[in-house]
Amino acid sequence: xxxxxxxxxxxxxxxxxxxxxxxxxxxxxxxxxxxxxxxxxxxxxxxxxxxxxxxxxxxxxxxxxxxxxxxxxxxxxxxxxxxxxxxxxxxxxxxxxxxxxxxxxxxxxxxxxxxxxxxxxxxxxxxxxxxxxxxxxxxxxxxxxxxxxxxxxxxxxxxxxxxxxxxxxxxxxxxxxxxxxxxxxxxxxxxxxxxxxxxxxxxxxxxxxxxxxxxxxxxxxxxxxxxxxxxxxxxxxxxxxxxxxxxxxxxxxxxxxxxxxxxxxxxxxxxxx
Numbered sequence: 409x410x411x412x413x414x415x416x417x418x419x420x421x422x423x424x425x426x427x428x429x430x431x432x433x434x435x436x437x438x439x440x441x442x443x444x445x446x447x448x449x450x451x452x453x454x455x456x457x458x459x460x461x462x463x464x465x466x467x468x469x470x471x472x473x474x475x476x477x478x479x480x481x482x483x484x485x486x487x488x489x490x491x492x493x494x495x496x497x498x499x500x501x502x503x504x505x506x507x508x509x510x511x512x513x514x515x516x517x518x519x520x521x522x523x524x525x526x527x528x529x530x531x532x533x534x535x536x537x538x539x540x541x542x543x544x545x546x547x548x549x550x551x552x553x554x555x556x557x558x559x560x561x562x563x564x565x566x567x568x569x570x571x572x573x574x575x576x577x578x579x580x581x582x583x584x585x586x587x588x589x590x591x592x593x594x595x596x597x598x599x600x601x602x603x604x605x606x607x608x609x610x611x612x613x614x615x616x617x618x619x620x621x622x623x624x625x626x627x628x629x630x631x632x633x634x635x636x637x638x639x640x641x642x643x644x645x646x647x648x649x650x651x652x653x654x655x656x657x658x659x660x661x662x663x664x665x666x667x668x669x670x671x672x673x674x675x676x677x678x679x680x681x
Contacts, residue, residue: 440466444469447585463589464497480517498525498570500565500593501564507603507680515567515572516576521571532651537558539668542668545563570589571586603646612632615646616629616638634648634650647673649666
């Protein structure tokens with residue numbers, strides 16, 4: 409369980425920048441984007457992953473998402489009532505110079521919105537990190553909280569929407585407002601990335617949009633499917649993977665073996681040792 413490093417007591421409100429949360433990239437002086445125009449301006453000026461993580465982690469440009477993520481952090485789920493909640497936008501996680509980029513959807517209300525790390529603290533993350541560990545892409549099979557010692561092997565996990573949305577459904581306007589953060593992230597890592605894995609159809613469309621934003625669009629608009637492949641240009645390959653959601657895993661639409669096949673292939677194609 410994470411608690412305030414000075415008092416040892418659980419937080420009863422979203423984490424404030426500079427309060428000592430493990431790995432918090434922001435400080436009380438980090439500029440806060442309060443609207444879409446400011447997001448676009450700040451994202452365009454970003455020069456490093458660390459700077460991007462800090463700026464995106466304090467964004468308040470979408471009022472509905474701000475209210476939702478912070479209400480969840482205060483009310484909490486009963487199972488986590490004694491734990492602090494991050495309650496802020498969740499930045500990308502992993503290597504700053506990745507060869508493999510994994511594109512998800514948005515933080516889960518009681519997963520990444522609680523722990524502050526992508527795909528951490530929920531059942532989707534349990535499946536994803538276990539598969540990444542079996543493929544040799546992370547150092548341990550579990551991802552529990554931001555202080556658990558998880559390390560990435562030349563991979564980075566990102567999401568096109570960085571706040572937990574109500575009903576897991578951001579609006580088109582919210583997706584557009586958040587887009588410049590991902591566009592900046594792709595600009596900073598695209599020279600190293602050799603493979604992109606899209607988790608789900610929305611992640612697939614976002615990956616194709618990223619490629620277009622970089623000036624190297626795919627030659628055609630291929631359809632998403634598990635195991636689908638598309639060439640994004642400049643030697644980057646896109647692989648489709650069903651999202652490791654609880655529903656997909658429970659129904660057998662996606663199995664651990666299917667995940668293993670995707671990430672074993674992704675590691676090989678990315679040239680990760």
